[in-house]
Amino acid sequence: MANIPYNQQTDTQVFFNGYFSQPIQVSEALWGQVFGYFYGLTQSVDAASSLAQSVITLSYNNKLEPLDIIKQFQTNPTSNNTKNLLISFFNNAKGATSKLGYNKNTTIAPSVARNIIP
Numbered sequence: 001m002a003n004i005p006y007n008q009q010t011d012t013q014v015f016f017n018g019y020f021s022q023p024i025q026v027s028e029a030l031w032g033q034v035f036g037y038f039y040g041l042t043q044s045v046d047a048a049s050s051l052a053q054s055v056i057t058l059s060y061n062n063k064l065e066p067l068d069i070i071k072q073f074q075t076n077p078t079s080n081n082t083k084n085l086l087i088s089f090f091n092n093a094k095g096a097t098s099k100l101g102y103n104k105n106t107t108i109a110p111s112v113a114r115n116i117i118p
Contacts (some may be wrong), residue, residue, distance in 0.1 A: 024060050030067065032054070037070050041082060051086070058089065 034056055039048035059066040069089065074080050 024057060026056055034066050034070055037073070054090065055086075058092075062092070 031052065035048050037053040038051040038055075039045065040047050042051070055069055056066045058064075059069055073085055076082060076085060
């Protein structure tokens, strides 16, 4: 053992503790409306809670009203359109290297497909 005293909290840990905690005050009515919308889409408490939390956090970080975002989602009622709108909304705050992808069915070119051994 070295004679150097062991410091459990380094400066980096002290700096980043609480760095990502963003206290946001949300009324129960607002939470209920956003959560209810996503629960209606997913029929899952966990998924609805996660989506509601993400939308509310991103809305406040971008100085938007969460209910305005939900109204935009409601203008396109199909689940596929809602998925695309959610992806676009989440990607709005991300850098180019961490964007979420879209589902796309890829078709293999015939010249490539004939070279694949089944």
